[in-house]
Amino acid sequence: MTMKFSIAVMPGDGIGNEVVPEGLKVLNRAIEVSGEPAELELTDYDVGASRWHETGETITDEELESLRKHDAIFFGACGDPSVPSGVLERGVILKMRFGLSHAVNLRPSKLFSGVTSPLANPGKIDFVVVREGTEGSYTGMGGSVRTDTPYEVATEVSVNTWYGVERAVRDAFERAQARNKKLTYVHKHNVMVHAGHLWRRVVEKVGAEYPEVAVNYEHTDACTIFMVTDPSRYDVIVTDNLFGDILTDLAAAVTGGIGLAASGNLNVEGTAPSLFEPIHGSAPDIAGQQIADPTASILSGALMASHLGLEVVAKSIETAVESDLADRDGTKRSTAEVGDAIAARLS
Amino acid sequence: MTMKFSIAVMPGDGIGNEVVPEGLKVLNRAIEVSGEPAELELTDYDVGASRWHETGETITDEELESLRKHDAIFFGACGDPSVPSGVLERGVILKMRFGLSHAVNLRPSKLFSGVTSPLANPGKIDFVVVREGTEGSYTGMGGSVRTDTPYEVATEVSVNTWYGVERAVRDAFERAQARNKKLTYVHKHNVMVHAGHLWRRVVEKVGAEYPEVAVNYEHTDACTIFMVTDPSRYDVIVTDNLFGDILTDLAAAVTGGIGLAASGNLNVEGTAPSLFEPIHGSAPDIAGQQIADPTASILSGALMASHLGLEVVAKSIETAVESDLADRDGTKRSTAEVGDAIAARLS
Ligand SMILES: CC(C)[C@H](C(=O)O)[C@@H](O)C(=O)O
Numbered sequence: 288m289t290m291k292f293s294i295a296v297m298p299g300d301g302i303g304n305e306v307v308p309e310g311l312k313v314l315n316r317a318i319e320v321s322g323e324p325a326e327l328e329l330t331d332y333d334v335g336a337s338r339w340h341e342t343g344e345t346i347t348d349e350e351l352e353s354l355r356k357h358d359a360i361f362f363g364a365c366g367d368p369s370v371p372s373g374v375l376e377r378g379v380i381l382k383m384r385f386g387l388s389h390a391v392n393l394r395p396s397k398l399f400s401g402v403t404s405p406l407a408n409p410g411k412i413d414f415v416v417v418r419e420g421t422e423g424s425y426t427g428m429g430g431s432v433r434t435d436t437p438y439e440v441a442t443e444v445s446v447n448t449w450y451g452v453e454r455a456v457r458d459a460f461e462r463a464q465a466r467n468k469k470l471t472y473v474h475k476h477n478v479m480v481h482a483g484h485l486w487r488r489v490v491e492k493v494g495a496e497y498p499e500v501a502v503n504y505e506h507t508d509a510c511t512i513f514m515v516t517d518p519s520r521y522d523v524i525v526t527d528n529l530f531g532d533i534l535t536d537l538a539a540a541v542t543g544g545i546g547l548a549a550s551g552n553l554n555v556e557g558t559a560p561s562l563f564e565p566i567h568g569s570a571p572d573i574a575g576q577q578i579a580d581p582t583a584s585i586l587s588g589a590l591m592a593s594h595l596g597l598e599v600v601a602k603s604i605e606t607a608v609e610s611d612l613a614d615r616d617g618t619k620r621s622t623a624e625v626g627d628a629i630a631a632r633l634s
Numbered sequence: 635m636t637m638k639f640s641i642a643v644m645p646g647d648g649i650g651n652e653v654v655p656e657g658l659k660v661l662n663r664a665i666e667v668s669g670e671p672a673e674l675e676l677t678d679y680d681v682g683a684s685r686w687h688e689t690g691e692t693i694t695d696e697e698l699e700s701l702r703k704h705d706a707i708f709f710g711a712c713g714d715p716s717v718p719s720g721v722l723e724r725g726v727i728l729k730m731r732f733g734l735s736h737a738v739n740l741r742p743s744k745l746f747s748g749v750t751s752p753l754a755n756p757g758k759i760d761f762v763v764v765r766e767g768t769e770g771s772y773t774g775m776g777g778s779v780r781t782d783t784p785y786e787v788a789t790e791v792s793v794n795t796w797y798g799v800e801r802a803v804r805d806a807f808e809r810a811q812a813r814n815k816k817l818t819y820v821h822k823h824n825v826m827v828h829a830g831h832l833w834r835r836v837v838e839k840v841g842a843e844y845p846e847v848a849v850n851y852e853h854t855d856a857c858t859i860f861m862v863t864d865p866s867r868y869d870v871i872v873t874d875n876l877f878g879d880i881l882t883d884l885a886a887a888v889t890g891g892i893g894l895a896a897s898g899n900l901n902v903e904g905t906a907p908s909l910f911e912p913i914h915g916s917a918p919d920i921a922g923q924q925i926a927d928p929t930a931s932i933l934s935g936a937l938m939a940s941h942l943g944l945e946v947v948a949k950s951i952e953t954a955v956e957s958d959l960a961d962r963d964g965t966k967r968s969t970a971e972v973g974d975a976i977a978a979r980l981s
């Protein structure tokens with residue numbers, strides 16, 4: 288019996304087109320080497336700037352429906368300076384996160400050996416951020432009146448529901464329980480009292496079911512300080528969509544850069560496929576030159592493998608990446624060469 | 635002729651009570667040494683946790699009115715775990731920022747020589763953040779329904795006006811023009827399109843009046859990366875209330891910690907007094923032990939002096955602080971000893 292996994296592939300814009308093939312190359316090779324009777328069936332989806340320029344389309348409702356039949360989505364990056372800010376972000380990335388109920392945006396942060404941190408004394412860094420992915424300041428609610436006059440008022444409404452917050456918080460407690468039993472929840476409840484107190488109550492309520500997990504609260508501003516002075520303190524962080532966006536980029540920076548940071552947008556209820564992507568963007572400035580680091584896409588492949596139940600495959604990719612990182616000596620390699628080198632280390 | 639400046643003094647909670655006297659000690663001594671015919675007339679205001687416990691009051695409307703007659707406010711810190719989160723923040727700190735139109739929250743970030751940054755290669759760091767202080771996610775607008783049920787919805791409304799954004803942006807351009815002519819405006823306009831595009835239009839419009847200033851945009855998440863990988867790139871940063879809160883704590887961390895970071899909450903229209911405070915909080919864990927570093931309060935005194943037109947006084951405090959910092963060798967000194975040492979260096 289072969290397990291066939293149907294994967295939607297979306298390289299998107301810029302370096303997305305260079306890193307996604309490497310992510311898939313390593314993933315396919317890892318499956319082969321593992322001897323698992325698994326096979327990936329790939330379906331390409333064209334999303335991004337050129338399609339928008341040609342057709343005015345981002346992701347259509349029909350495509351969103353068609354995406355549902357896949358087992359997972361493997362995404363590159365989206366965004367180009369030629370497209371007005373927000374069009375592809377809201378029309379592609381957020382359309383999928385919201386439409387496919389990606390309740391948890393999972394972002395592991397680990398300082399691998401051999402990787403240089405910008406911190407003088409980084410210590411051991413190994414935590415995951417569970418970022419809520421479907422609400423908060425990302426809903427697009429709000430608007431503007433008297434637009435482009437001196438009397439303009441523009442609002443953004445952060446929407447937070449018990450249902451949405453609980454999905455993320457519960458996932459975070461599960462992960463903390465399986466890891467080092469430390470959960471830090473991050474908000475700004477001294478200022479954003481309505482949403483902040485909802486978060487607090489959800490954490491207290493769900494936390495009662497996980498008596499072994501030690502819970503700690505930090506304001507977002509304080510968390511950014513600890514991220515550079517004491518990142519070893521963290522095991523699992525749970526936070527809202529906007530704070531999570533900021534904190535995970537900072538976390539990526541202190542662990543050696545967004546070139547290495549993978550993420551999963553998880554549908555935790557199993558009602559639609561989850562999506563795996565590097566947290567970096569399309570990087571138009573370096574696109575098309577085969578100089579982008581595909582490591583984040585390769586690690587996103589490992590997250591996807593783990594999500595599909597292919598734990599051995601996931602582990603072997605992580606191990607191959609770790610050993611490649613430990614041996615990096617500054618020699619310049621092309622995007623494809625990094626992919627080849629990591630694939631060659633699989634065993 | 636003596637210039638008498640009427641200063642409202644609010645030590646507040648925790649270490650506020652220890653650092654504010656040092657800030658005033660150094661400021662008074664600096665005025666004396668400068669020979670300026672200036673004098674501070676101090677009026678104490680009791681704000682904070684103990685008053686709230688005794689009377690249920692934060693800052694009353696009468697006090698807010700009475701504050702208007704002062705030339706400036708010298709603030710310590712507010713907050714205590716015994717008070718529900720948000721009560722003192724909204725009732726004292728934000729009540730003044732909003733009620734006295736503190737349009738600009740000015741936060742300089744400088745890595746002084748002798749100070750250790752957590753970054754391995756910090757380079758030269760010397761920038762100021764102009765944080766909008768009267769709107770954004772700080773208005774308190776929003777609320778919750780079905781509170782504390784599984785069907786709860788809680789919202790926070792970020793309110794942004796052309797008027798409010800322009801005040802901050804104009805101030806930032808003025809500072810950039812007087813400094814190194816580089817302005818970075820930070821937002822998240824790819825997601826928060828309503829507010830983000832208002833910010834963009836205001837920056838473009840006001841920027842046309844400052845053709846010499848080079849303007850650059852960064853997403854907030856990207857800015858946190860550069861804050862740890864390349865903070866030397868910044869000269870003046872302008873951003874909204876919430877992003878500014880986060881970025882200035884991070885900036886304080888990379889320049890050696892919030893023990894050193896001063897700030898001014900500026901009424902840029904001259905309709906009410908401005909307020910000067912360390913960016914750190916009341917630090918209840920170390921309060922009452924005379925171990926808090928008063929440097930941020932002392933530097934806040936310098937910002938206040940400069941605001942009152944006492945440029946020589948301001949400069950002499952900064953110089954004294956710089957020379958004290960350069961000579962710090964890890965010897966433990968009490969809060970008052972640091973104040974004394976800096977006062978003794980004034981000339
Ligand atoms: C591109 C953008 C919409 C996105 C976000 O803000 O979530 C990105 O920064 C990320 O973190 O995945």
Ligand SMILES: CC(C)[C@H](C(=O)O)[C@@H](O)C(=O)O
Pocket residue numbers: 477478508723727728879913
């Ligand atoms: C105490 C709190 C209300 C305040 C803020 O969020 O502005 C503080 O963090 C600051 O930065 O001055």
